[in-house]
Amino acid sequence: MLPPEVESVELEAGINGLKQQLHQQLRASGYQVLILDQNSYDTIWNQEIAEVGGIYDSGTGALRRQAYLQALGHLVQRVSSETGAALVVRPQLVLRPAELSGVSAVWDGQQRRKLTKGAGDDTMRHDGTTVGLSVGISMFAPSGEFVLSTHGGASLPFRLNLETKRNEVRSDLFSNDKEIAEGVALALTPFHRA
Numbered sequence: 001m002l003p004p005e006v007e008s009v010e011l012e013a014g015i016n017g018l019k020q021q022l023h024q025q026l027r028a029s030g031y032q033v034l035i036l037d038q039n040s041y042d043t044i045w046n047q048e049i050a051e052v053g054g055i056y057d058s059g060t061g062a063l064r065r066q067a068y069l070q071a072l073g074h075l076v077q078r079v080s081s082e083t084g085a086a087l088v089v090r091p092q093l094v095l096r097p098a099e100l101s102g103v104s105a106v107w108d109g110q111q112r113r114k115l116t117k118g119a120g121d122d123t124m125r126h127d128g129t130t131v132g133l134s135v136g137i138s139m140f141a142p143s144g145e146f147v148l149s150t151h152g153g154a155s156l157p158f159r160l161n162l163e164t165k166r167n168e169v170r171s172d173l174f175s176n177d178k179e180i181a182e183g184v185a186l187a188l189t190p191f192h193r194a
Helices: 009-028 038-051 065-083 177-193
Strands: 088-102 104-107 110-113 126-140 146-155 158-161 166-169
Touching: 009 088, 009 126, 009 177, 038 065, 065 088, 065 126, 088 146, 104 126, 110 126, 110 146, 110 177, 126 158, 126 177, 146 177
Parallel strands: none
Antiparallel strands: 088 104, 088 126, 104 110, 126 146, 158 166
């Protein structure tokens, strides 16, 4: 397993819980799990980026998608070769669209109650969209070939504060291991069916 990645700094607090839950749930399913340490990953990834001449266009700063995919494929091949891995897992914590209806939001197989501060009973009806925090998992064969990508909804990272009229990052976002555990279980569901 590669070190988990996060979409934004606010999500870094969830990295250890994500690693722990993935390790625990994959082992419970009978898999031997090795987690590549961050320093080794950074070294290998930087070498592969250099090998393809960089992953960003020097003139525009745009991602060179083909170079990125080539570097990622080589990274997976090296990790597989050095560890004997039959599958390389790349976990992420990402923000994904969620549909609001009434007091709940639904996304990536998850349904959670939308939290509102300053609404008396802490609830308020909403319709529309918001973002949900999901566990993203990409899996690769030892050859570097992409196998599967999946997401499992974990939690709603924001609470609407009616007093300030702003969405605020929940102060208790990663205090409940159950939310990340459910996101991991949902994300692994297609893998267990394969």
